[in-house]
Amino acid sequence: MASTSLIPREVSFVHFEALFTDPNRPYLRWFANTLMISTVVTLGQILCSALAAYAFSRFRFSGRRIGLLSLLLIQMFPQFLAVVALYLMFTAIGEVIPQFGLNTLLGYGLLLMGGALSQVWLIKGFFDSVPKELDEAAIMDGAGHATVFFRVIFPLITPILAVTGLLSFIGVLGEFVLASIFLTDNDVKTLAVGLYATIDADRSGNLGVFAAGALLTSLPVVLLFQFLQKFITGGLTAGAVKG
Template sequence: MTSVKDESTTAIVTRGSRRGEAAPAPRRPFKKYFRETGWRHIVGVVIGVFAIFPLLYVFSASLNPGGTLLTANALFSNFDFSSYASLFGSSRHPYGAWFMNTLLIGLITAFFTVILGALAAYSFSRMRFTGRRFSLTALLVVQMFPQMLAMVAIFLLMVRIGDIFPAIGLNSQIGLIMVYLGGALGANTYLMYGFFNTVPASIDEAAKIDGAGHARIFFTIILRLVAPILAVVGLLSFIGTCSEFVLASVILIDPDKQTLAVGLYKFVADEFSKNWSVFAAGAVLAAILPVALFLALQKYIVGGLTAGSVK
């Protein structure tokens, strides 16, 4: 009798496997599910709400024409796009010029930050020269001091340079870009240096046998292999430049040359004419481009940030 039951069970399993039907997996008890996986879902939901709520609050405030944040406590109680229209209709606050200035300065700074950081990282990774270890340590130590300590020195330096070369001195966007590039090394070089070390040196040796020099190896081979870290550094540099306020407010004086971070502050700087609704609308529009770039380069971020820490 037992053999008959075994044969029937085997036949049923065989027919099910022939039809391509997999046996359903046994359900886990709720306690085991919560201990292994469920608590992660709860943490993810809490973090998601914590991150999304400020964005919804700012967007709701931009749709409230009251001009104060106290009237924006009720989310999406009003839907008025007059604040967005006010951004581009004021000659005193040229939001369009601020947006284009931020875009231009951010892209140029990000491009040259990537080039300078990649050149420095390639030199430290592939070449052996006197003072190499000291230079790496010096780059790390310099980053320990906040940028505010050099504010007075940078201002005086830009004033002196403006007396000789006005195009790159005070109240010059090119001068601001050069100041940003002066602090572009350091953390970026260390980040790229770890990633460059993951690229096998045998690739360089094979290229040298074929007669390629360091410049050709760098621009035609290495840059293609380290594309993830280049995208990460460029994205971080662009976001940092767009949100930078202190240096831009000191160096750029004319309203038409200022960036979004400096220009938006004017909407809430005056004590008796604060307009938080317009400020929130400008902040929402200013966040579109960094968010779009972040989403476009998202696939490079994890690989670019973690690959250099494995070596």
């Protein structure tokens, strides 16, 4: 049912009830799948990007400039250019390891981890602003590179990690092109694919259900932003000391 008025005249939760009671529309399952994939992939991407950014920022090695330019060049190409190759690759992987093949959340998560270094440039720029004297002081005290990264530098880059984490989470949450190809079974769909199938089946009849599902989909992003906001603000003001 669609309204012709911009301002609704009645308040009803019938679409929310239809969203959770239809057995052919396992919204809670889609919601859980999306949250699990988004959380795991976001953490993996941030960790890999931060480690790579630390190496590119602090070390000088052969191929460093070419590596940075290669990462920038790869990000200029859209994902769907590699869809056919990825589909054939995961079809072959599924024949050997079914848990990582098509229509599996593990396989889809592994696919998204292919972009684990997508935040390197952004994090590296923040790393470059952190004084290298902190690294040198920690190394003189006997700290190794792992200790310097996790105990000295890591707390100082909390703002950029919060920002890149939020961007990665939103990107994975709304990813549709690859998910629509690799996740076709109803039980392994994500919210983007499931809600699209809902409105594609009957646009006039399921429009209210789609709107209700889309509204609930935005809640994780809002809650995550509210949670990360204190880390962004606290990290930016942590160095504001009186000289």
